[in-house]
Amino acid sequence: MNRKGILYIISAPSGAGKTSICRAILSFFPSLRQSISFTTRELRVGEQDGRDYHFVSPEIFAKMVEDDAFAEWAEVHGNCYGTARATLEQASEEGADVLLEIDFQGAEQLRDSGLNGVFIFILPPDMSELRRRLESRNTDDTKIITRRMANAAGEISEAKNFDYLVVNDVLDQAVEKVRAIMIAETSRTERIINILPEEFDLK
């Protein structure tokens, strides 16, 4: 039987360091495919359409929702984000592993839909460090930071449904943990059992 691709879902509250971790992970695994989400939010400095997100208008996004084109989608801080079903289906057919960097609500939707993926939640070491990181970004005003902190507290308290919780205190160590999780999951019995030699008579 052909190897099935593994879907790694990485989620985190704003400011926990999800994007830095995912960037490092993608450089470790050259054949890992990044799922590019669709979003209605504005492109930020340094971002690129088609690389960071597919930036679309609210009208196009709404049409895609109507057409059931998303495996998950959510409104976060007033903007919409979604993962196209086509992206995941194509990777699965090709046996490719996919890294999906999504918000908490999206991850919960995928989990609830029974998707067979590896769910990883990134945590800050504590709440005051999360606030410090959000403030140091200098991109958001106090009101937005307060909202992000409240959302973070809610998400963290519900994070027990994820398979793994990785504390991002020192970035390199958090990356090493996520990398280890990804390697380990390839050897989990239920994933590897179908690609072992038939003479092993495992079933």
Added chain:
Amino acid sequence: MNRKGILYIISAPSGAGKTSICRAILSFFPSLRQSISFTTRELRVGEQDGRDYHFVSPEIFAKMVEDDAFAEWAEVHGNCYGTARATLEQASEEGADVLLEIDFQGAEQLRDSGLNGVFIFILPPDMSELRRRLESRNTDDTKIITRRMANAAGEISEAKNFDYLVVNDVLDQAVEKVRAIMIAETSRTERIINILPEEFDLK
């Protein structure tokens, strides 16, 4: 809450490379404690009492079985092997991680007893390679090798109860996989949830 120690159970058919892998793993994790089994078998060249095994007489082993001193024990190829309950209990109390290198029957006993451990089974790439490795050891005659091959086939076909199956084709790669499994398990939600900050309100 204090961190609980994790028990890593590594098992494999004779010749799959379990001992080489465990030796490398112990050098990677200096604080990892090795559980030393008791055995009635003869000490082999290069082995040391108290380091590789506690070598005891069949009479002493039988007395320990009678006293319920073993968490698991089994007779393998005519010799007895067992893990003392005291070894595991002491490590658990001290929050120490333990590496337990045991035979298939012993691992199954621990699994059946509901022990909360990480069960890893090492596999050869295929059966002909396993035979080649057993023959190249030059320690066993043909009859013993035939018996080991038959046992190996039986164990492998039942290995689906382990959490992880690691194929030992290239030793370094197998070691890297086991190492990744051990790092990953420290971030599994059910293991880490009790040692995260209380303000996260995770439960």
